[in-house]
Amino acid sequence: MLLVIFLFVVKAKGKASKRKSNQAPFPPGPTPWPIIGNPPEIWRKRPAFRWIHGLMKEHHTDILCARLANSHVVAVTSPVIAPEFLKKNDSVFASRPVTMATEYSSRRFLTIAVVPWGDQWKKMRKVVTCDIVSASKLRSLLENRIEEADNLVRFIYNQCKSNGNDNSTASAVVNLRLGMRQYSGNGHEKTVCKAMKIVSEYQDPLIDERVQEWREGKRTEPEDLLDAFILAKDSNGKPSLSIEEIRAQCAELMLATVDNPSNAVEWAMAEMINQLETLLKAVEEIDSLVGKERLVLEADIP
Ligand code: HEM
Ligand SMILES: *[C@@H]1O[C@H](CO)[C@@H](O)[C@H](O)[C@H]1NC(C)=O
Ligand SMILES: *[C@@H]1O[C@H](CO)[C@@H](O)[C@H](O)[C@H]1NC(C)=O
Numbered sequence: 001m002l003l004v005i006f007l008f009v010v011k012a013k014g015k016a017s018k019r020k021s022n023q024a025p026f027p028p029g030p031t032p033w034p035i036i037g038n039p040p041e042i043w044r045k046r047p048a049f050r051w052i053h054g055l056m057k058e059h060h061t062d063i064l065c066a067r068l069a070n071s072h073v074v075a076v077t078s079p080v081i082a083p084e085f086l087k088k089n090d091s092v093f094a095s096r097p098v099t100m101a102t103e104y105s106s107r108r109f110l111t112i113a114v115v116p117w118g119d120q121w122k123k124m125r126k127v128v129t130c131d132i133v134s135a136s137k138l139r140s141l142l143e144n145r146i147e148e149a150d151n152l153v154r155f156i157y158n159q160c161k162s163n164g165n166d167n168s169t170a171s172a173v174v175n176l177r178l179g180m181r182q183y184s185g186n187g188h189e190k191t192v193c194k195a196m197k198i199v200s201e202y203q204d205p206l207i208d209e210r211v212q213e214w215r216e217g218k219r220t221e222p223e224d225l226l227d228a229f230i231l232a233k234d235s236n237g238k239p240s241l242s243i244e245e246i247r248a249q250c251a252e253l254m255l256a257t258v259d260n261p262s263n264a265v266e267w268a269m270a271e272m273i274n275q276l277e278t279l280l281k282a283v284e285e286i287d288s289l290v291g292k293e294r295l296v297l298e299a300d301i302p
Pocket of ligand 2: 088089092
């Protein structure tokens with residue numbers, strides 16, 4: 001079974017040693033180096049998730065605290081402890097740190113996934129959950145997804161067939177992903193700016209054109225998520241989002257839906273290649289449930 005780690009970051013108010021005596025102690029964890037904390041071990045014992053699981057075993061704990069500079073990072077593997085963070089005292093952990101990379105990638109915190117807790121986050125969360133990732137939208141866009149999945153499988157198939165003779169397209173995808181990884185700190189500002197500029201130059205004209213088409217009445221039926229963003233209305237029947245908010249949220253959703261799942265799939269595939277029996281089990285499962293006559297459908301996944 002896959003062990004899920006929940007990570008919570010708590011910005012320290014001061015040095016650990018200066019904490020008042022009536023405060024509860026921190027969860028167990030590795031001894032931090034002065035000022036920098038635990039990054040040296042994290043780097044030496046990569047990947048981080050194995051390091052964390054190893055430490056938790058070593059300390060016989062379901063909750064662990066490591067330090068990254070002046071932030072305390074709390075890892076939780078217990079389903080009993082997790083609700084304390086996710087439900088009971090959710091408000092303590094609900095915000096996010098303000099960083100250069102999140103500021104630029106959200107066009108100054110206009111979006112949902114990387115912005116600090118507050119009115120803008122609440123607004124975007126409402127629009128995204130009601131109008132964008134709702135169950136009814138998911139159903140109504142099934143056809144679009146089937147078409148795109150088909151394109152993707154065909155693309156990969158052709159890449160494999162051409163035997164790596166032309167990997168210009170594949171490397172373009174990888175470059176964008178590398179560029180968008182959210183590094184914060186000196187020297188990365190230019191990289192993030194450049195990556196966001198590439199995204200804007202690609203998507204903004206498409207978004208502006210679509211908005212114009214709705215304004216001019218050239219469109220009457222919503223066909224995809226961009227239409228859903230444009231048509232989203234608040235309780236007064238006014239458009240929920242400005243064009244700038246639509247642009248920012250589209251870019252963020254592309255990151256959430258392309259970068260994250262592709263990393264997760266890459267990770268899962270790499271793990272399966274390392275553990276052949278798991279790979280064979282997966283192949284067997286697909287063969288017995290789907291067969292070799294057709295491709296896997298969304299409906300095959302419970
Ligand atoms: C394997 C795939 C994914 C992973 C690992 C992942 C990971 C995450 C993480 C860690 C956060 C929390 C960020 C934070 O609080 O600082 C987050 C938030 C979010 N993700 Fe994902 N995500 C994935 C796929 C997706 C997909 C497919 C979508 C959209 C359809 C999505 C939409 C969102 C949204 C809207 C938020 C913000 C939620 C909120 O603030 O209430 N994610 N994701
Ligand atoms: C956590 O939640 C409980 C119950 O809602 C509350 O009494 C307590 O003050 C909260 N702790 C913090 C640190 O906010
Ligand atoms: C394809 O990409 C890989 C990795 O980026 C590179 O090492 C290789 O030389 C490329 N192959 C061709 C034929 O361009």
